[in-house]
Every structure is written in C-alpha cells, then in structure tokens.
Amino acid sequence: MVKRSHRTLLVLCAGLGLLAAACSSSSASPTGAGSSVSGSFPTSISAANGTVKIKARPHAIVSLSPTATEMLYAIGAGSQVKAVDKYSDYPKNAPRTNLDELAPNIEAIVSYRPDLVVVAGDSTALTGRLAAFGIPVLSLPPAVTLADSYVQYHQLGRATGHVQAADAEAAHVKSQIATIVQEAPKSEVGRTYYYELEPSYYSVTSSTFIGKVLGILGLRNIADDAPSVASSGGYPQLSAEFIVQSNPDWVFLADTICCGQTAQSVAARPGWSAMKAVRQGQVVGLDDDIASRWGPRIVELLQTVETAMSKHPAGT
Amino acid sequence: MSTTLPRNPPAPVRPRAVSEVPGTSLHPVSARRAVVVALGALVGAVVLGVSIGPADVSFSAALRVVASHVPFVHFHSGVSRIDADILWQIRLPRVVLGGMVGAMLAGGGAAFQGVFRNPLADPYLLGVAAGAGLGATVVIVAGSRLSEILPLAAFAGAVGAVTLTYLIGATVGRQATVSIVLAGVAVAALLTAIQTFLQQQHAPDLQAVYGWILGSLTVATWSDVLLILPYVAVSALVLMAHRRLLDVLRVGETEADSLGVRSSRVRLTVVAAATLGTAAAVAVSGLIGFVGIIVPHTVRLTTNASYRVVMPVSMIGGAAFLILADVAARTVLAPSEIPIGVVTAFVGAPFFLFVLRSRRVGRST
Numbered sequence: 001m002v003k004r005s006h007r008t009l010l011v012l013c014a015g016l017g018l019l020a021a022a023c024s025s026s027s028a029s030p031t032g033a034g035s036s037v038s039g040s041f042p043t044s045i046s047a048a049n050g051t052v053k054i055k056a057r058p059h060a061i062v063s064l065s066p067t068a069t070e071m072l073y074a075i076g077a078g079s080q081v082k083a084v085d086k087y088s089d090y091p092k093n094a095p096r097t098n099l100d101e102l103a104p105n106i107e108a109i110v111s112y113r114p115d116l117v118v119v120a121g122d123s124t125a126l127t128g129r130l131a132a133f134g135i136p137v138l139s140l141p142p143a144v145t146l147a148d149s150y151v152q153y154h155q156l157g158r159a160t161g162h163v164q165a166a167d168a169e170a171a172h173v174k175s176q177i178a179t180i181v182q183e184a185p186k187s188e189v190g191r192t193y194y195y196e197l198e199p200s201y202y203s204v205t206s207s208t209f210i211g212k213v214l215g216i217l218g219l220r221n222i223a224d225d226a227p228s229v230a231s232s233g234g235y236p237q238l239s240a241e242f243i244v245q246s247n248p249d250w251v252f253l254a255d256t257i258c259c260g261q262t263a264q265s266v267a268a269r270p271g272w273s274a275m276k277a278v279r280q281g282q283v284v285g286l287d288d289d290i291a292s293r294w295g296p297r298i299v300e301l302l303q304t305v306e307t308a309m310s311k312h313p314a315g316t
Numbered sequence: 317m318s319t320t321l322p323r324n325p326p327a328p329v330r331p332r333a334v335s336e337v338p339g340t341s342l343h344p345v346s347a348r349r350a351v352v353v354a355l356g357a358l359v360g361a362v363v364l365g366v367s368i369g370p371a372d373v374s375f376s377a378a379l380r381v382v383a384s385h386v387p388f389v390h391f392h393s394g395v396s397r398i399d400a401d402i403l404w405q406i407r408l409p410r411v412v413l414g415g416m417v418g419a420m421l422a423g424g425g426a427a428f429q430g431v432f433r434n435p436l437a438d439p440y441l442l443g444v445a446a447g448a449g450l451g452a453t454v455v456i457v458a459g460s461r462l463s464e465i466l467p468l469a470a471f472a473g474a475v476g477a478v479t480l481t482y483l484i485g486a487t488v489g490r491q492a493t494v495s496i497v498l499a500g501v502a503v504a505a506l507l508t509a510i511q512t513f514l515q516q517q518h519a520p521d522l523q524a525v526y527g528w529i530l531g532s533l534t535v536a537t538w539s540d541v542l543l544i545l546p547y548v549a550v551s552a553l554v555l556m557a558h559r560r561l562l563d564v565l566r567v568g569e570t571e572a573d574s575l576g577v578r579s580s581r582v583r584l585t586v587v588a589a590a591t592l593g594t595a596a597a598v599a600v601s602g603l604i605g606f607v608g609i610i611v612p613h614t615v616r617l618t619t620n621a622s623y624r625v626v627m628p629v630s631m632i633g634g635a636a637f638l639i640l641a642d643v644a645a646r647t648v649l650a651p652s653e654i655p656i657g658v659v660t661a662f663v664g665a666p667f668f669l670f671v672l673r674s675r676r677v678g679r680s681t
Binding site for chain 2: 236
C-alpha cells in the first residue's frame with residue numbers, strides 16, 4: 001500500500017511539471033539543504049502551547065508524535081530529525097528510540113541535544129521543563145478537521161525551514177483528497193457506516209477527525225444518530241444491539257492490527273450475519289495506525305475506502 | 317464434603333450468630349421468604365433485562381423469540397431476522413452471563429467474608445483481580461493473534477495469583493487467615509505493578525486494557541456462557557454444600573476445630589471453589605467491583621446472618637443485581653455503554669448505605 005501510493009506519486013511527478021516542487025519534497029529521499037529549504041530564522045510560531053521561538057534552523061529535531069514524524073519526512077525535514085518516539089513506525093528509516101510522549105524522560109530527551117522537540121499534546125508540561133534547557137517545544141495536537149492538519153504542515157514548515165515544501169505538501173494532500181472524493185460513487189451518498197476502534201464496539205462520531213474524513217465521502221455515521229454520544233467526547237462505546245439494529249451498509253475496522261479483526265471475524269460474531277454490510281461483503285479493514293493519525297497517509301486510508309466503495313456500488 | 321459436618325447443627329454457634337444481628341430471627345420461614353423474595357427479584361431482573369435495550373424490540377416479540385428456541389417446539393416467532401438475532405444472540409446471552417457473573421461474585425464475596433471472618437473481604441481479596449488483570453494485559457499487549465485466549469489467560473492469571481497467595485500465606489505464621497490475607501495484599505500489589513508496567517509500555521493498547529479492567533458484558537455470547545458454565549456450577553455447588561461449615565467457622569478456628577471441623581481444610585475447599593467461580597466470571601466480564609461486598613452484606617442486614625441463608629440468597633440476589641446493573645449500563649446513555657463497574661458502585665454504594673442506615677434506625681427504636 002505504501003509502495004503503491006509512492007509509485008503513483010512518482011508517476012504524477014513525471015507527468016506534471018507543475019507539481020515538481022511538491023513532489024521533490026514529499027519523496028522520502030534524505031533531502032538535506034536542498035532547493036526546498038526556505039524560511040527565515042529566528043522565527044516565532046503560534047502553536048497550541050503558546051508562541052514557540054526558534055532561534056536558528058533546527059538540525060536535531062526530536063519528534064514524540066508519530067503524526068509529526070510522518071509530516072516532517074513528508075515536507076523534506078527528515079534529515080534534520082535526530083530521534084523519534086517508540087510509536088513513530090513510519091517512515092521506516094526514522095531514527096526510532098524508546099522515547100514515549102506519555103511518559104517522557106527529560107534526561108533522555110535532553111541527551112539527544114535537540115534544538116526542537118515536537119509533541120502531539122503537552123499533557124506532561126514538557127514545554128516548561130524543556131524551556132529550562134533552552135529547548136523549544138512545538139505542540140501539534142490531534143487535528144479535528146483536515147484544515148487543522150494543513151495548518152500543522154505549515155507550522156512544521158516554518159519551524160524547520162521548509163515553508164514552501166510544507167505548503168506544497170498540504171496542497172498536495174488536499175488535491176489528492178479532492179480527487180478521491182470526485183471519484184467516489186455518488187450512489188453511496190447517504191449510506192451508513194459503523195466505524196470500529198476496538199472489538200468491544202468503541203466507535204467514533206462525525207465530530208472526530210476520522211469521522212469528518214469519512215464524512216466527506218458522503219457516508220453517514222450510525223454513531224451520530226444518538227444524542228447521548230455527545231458526552232463521550234466523540235468516542236462512544238456502542239451497544240452491539242444498536243449496531244446490529246442500525247444495520248449499517250458499511251463496517252470499517254480500525255482494529256485489524258491491534259485486535260486481529262477481519263471481515264471473517266465480524267461475520268462470525270453472533271447476531272451480525274444478517275447485517276447489510278456483512279451480507280454484501282462491505283466490511284473493510286483499515287490500518288489502525290494510519291487511521292489514528294492525521295498525517296499525509298490519510299490519503300491512503302481514504303483511497304482504501306473509496307476503492308471498496310467503487311467495487312461495490314450501491315444496489316449491486 | 318459435608319460429611320465432616322457434625323450431625324447436629326452446632327448448638328453454640330446459633331446464639332452467637334443471632335446476637336450479632338439483633339432483630340433477626342432464624343425461623344425457617346424468614347429464610348424461605350428471603351429466598352422467595354430474591355427469586356422474585358431475579359425473575360423481575362431477567363424480564364427487564366430481556367425486554368429493555370438500546371434496540372427497540374417489544375416484550376412480546378422477545379417472548380416469541382425465546383419460545384421459538386425451546387427445543388422440540390416448532391414455533392415460528394414471526395419476528396424479523398435482525399430483531400430475532402438481537403434478542404437471541406446479543407441480549408439474552410448478556411442477561412444470562414450477567415446473572416452467572418453476579419451470582420459468582422456475590423457468592424464468592426460471602427464465602428471469603430466467612431472464611432476470613434472479615435466483613436471487608438471481597439472475592440478479589442486474594443489476588444483474583446490482579447492476576448486476571450495481568451493475564452488479560454499480557455494477551456492484549458502481546459498482540460492480535462492471541463485475542464481468543466484472553467479469557468483463558470485471565471482465568472489462569474486469577475487462579476495462579478490465588479495459588480501463589482495461598483502457598484505463601486498458609487505456610488507462614490500461626491494465624492493462617494491473617495497471613496493469607498496479607499500475602500494476598502502483597503501478591504496483588506506485585507502483579508498489579510507488573511500489569512501497570514506492561515500497560516504503560518504499550519500505550520496504544522491502553523484503551524483495550526482499560527476497557528477490560530472496567531468490566532463489561534458488552535461482547536457477551538453464548539459461547540462465553542458455555543465456557544464458564546462448568547466452573548460456575550461446580551463452584552456454586554461446593555459453596556452451597558459448605559454453607560453450614562461457614563457458620564461453624566464464625567466462632568473461630570480453634571473453636572471450630574474443637575467441634576470436629578477441620579477448619580484449614582474447609583478454608584482451602586471454600587477458597588478454591590470461590591476462586592474458581594470468581595476467576596471464571598472475571599475471565600469473561602472483566603473486573604466488576606463491589607458486587608461481592610454489597611450483596612452479601614445487604615442479605616445479612618435484611619434477613620439473617622446464617623450462611624444457610626446468606627449463601628443462596630447472595631447468589632440469587634447477586635445475579636439479579638448484576639442483570640439490573642447491566643440494564644442500566646446499556647440503556648442510560650443508549651446506544652453508548654457505561655462500564656458496568658461504574659454502575660455497580662454508583663448504584664450499589666448508596667443503596668448499601670441506605671440499607672445500613674435503615675437497619676441502624678430499626679435497631680435503636
């Protein structure tokens with residue numbers, strides 16, 4: 001999947017000179033001080049954790065956010081990355097360490113002598129603690145909308161000196177998504193789906209990032225039907241009865257890696273065999289990791305869903 | 317097992333048992349009435365449990381679906397396939413499993429309170445919860461291929477933890493019950509430490525581990541029911557057979573021994589049976605708290621303190637209580653679920669305080 005989309009990208013690059021700038025930056029080649037380097041230092045960026053001041057172009061970035069890691073490599077800042085956390089499993093050549101944002105060890109982080117630390121939240125008050133060492137922290141919290149995620153490319157671009165490449169990458173993601181939405185069969189608009197985070201029926205509503213992303217394909221989320229899910233912060237645990245009675249047209253499994261769920265295992269669940277999605281073979285496995293991030297690979301996830309939808313247009 | 321029971325019910329025991337809970341009587345009528353009331357509550361809970369749920373299926377449809385599954389009766393329910401599946405495959409196993417788990421937790425709690433002569437004893441006292449939690453966590457973090465063996469791992473963890481506790485505790489010191497309880501505390505702390513470490517090292521699995529620990533009947537199936545049925549049956553039978561001996565143990569180990577009861581052997585048998593049942597329950601439902609404490613005590617406070625009554629009424633009442641708690645868990649925020657452990661504590665604690673208080677008032681007047 002990863003390779004395929006990369007090849008698609010290269011083909012696109014060869015074909016369209018227009019996108020050359022975007023492509024050169026989004027290829028995974030270790031770009032150092034390439035042509036895409038831009039931006040000026042010192043700079044200050046307004047982020048979730050306040051104004052982040054960066055004195056000079058960083059060359060020892062520590063990323064504690066798997067999404068930020070993917071974005072850094074996508075905008076051509078990969079060569080400036082010195083260490084990534086234990087969950088940053090993509091791209092494969094990222095310097096993975098045992099660091100963990102949820103249990104940060106200040107000494108371990110400082111020992112990499114970073115000149116920029118990127119995090120996905122700041123629940124552990126890293127900003128303040130690393131400020132004592134003069135290390136700026138850039139917090140890029142989970143995006144709620146695609147627009148949020150595009151802003152983060154820009155913030156990372158400014159923080160690393162790759163503004164143009166970052167903006168081009170954001171635009172590229174945007175245009176790929178637009179293409180997928182265009183190709184999606186219109187007959188599926190208004191069809192319902194159940195999105196599974198975990199086999200005990202934890203799901204998402206359309207107020208979450210992934211819910212919004214699937215929503216742009218015109219699908220309707222069964223979890224939105226109940227007013228009470230508002231109290232769940234967008235991640236309700238649904239009742240099996242409710243899911244079965246809602247009789248969704250599609251089931252998307254974001255628990256294939258964590259919990260080994262497949263179309264077969266869903267069909268084997270007691271009481272699920274009469275569900276439309278199961279009868280019509282419309283249970284789609286997604287990559288848990290991609291589905292929980294808001295980086296460039298969201299395009300792949302959307303493509304997986306669109307491909308499945310095109311293969312099974314409604315009414316057949 | 318009950319052959320060690322003295323032929324005549326031990327005379328010195330009864331007055332003491334009565335004196336502990338003034339205002340109660342040991343007339344068989346009150347015991348019978350308690351059982352009848354508990355059975356009534358259970359039937360009511362089952363009816364509610366079958367007829368209420370996030371999916372809107374009428375009670376008559378529910379009855380017809382159940383009737384259509386009675387063996388040798390060829391009855392077509394006329395209910396849509398989806399509704400029939402919801403009732404028979406999703407809701408009913410949940411009610412049945414809830415009843416079994418509730419009965420085991422309450423019966424196990426009553427047994428542990430009797431054996432250790434400690435009102436705060438619950439079925440998790442000797443490390444069942446910590447052991448099951450560790451077993452489940454190991455499977456969850458080890459990966460997807462293993463998820464089918466999660467109940468097995470939890471069960472093994474629970475039984476292993478109690479075995480460890482017993483081996484350490486029963487060989488130390490003269491006051492066996494005290495050292496067993498202390499060993500339980502230590503074993504639980506150790507296993508919880510390992511479990512917490514594993515959980516913390518695998519943050520992406522946090523939700524799965526957390527969800528399991530909070531306890532849930534969300535994914536209950538008939539195969540879960542069949543899986544734990546043998547353990548639950550054996551455990552319930554053994555606990556029921558030992559309920560008179562638990563009454564004897566109340567006078568103290570030395571006194572019980574002098575009455576011809578081999579207290580250490582009774583203790584081992586009861587602990588083994590309660591552990592087996594609780595471990596099986598926990599394996600399929602996760603850690604549901606509080607049932608093992610409030611149900612037996614409510615029974616003691618409202619009927620009488622003899623284990624002849626406390627044991628069966630606790631089991632029946634525990635089943636009814638957990639079925640009702642699960643109805644709340646799946647309907648209050650429907651179609652979202654609330655962890656059932658939250659419901660048992662949230663509803664159970666005030667109810668228990670109410671019972672406790674009304675008994676006090678009754679006593680002073």
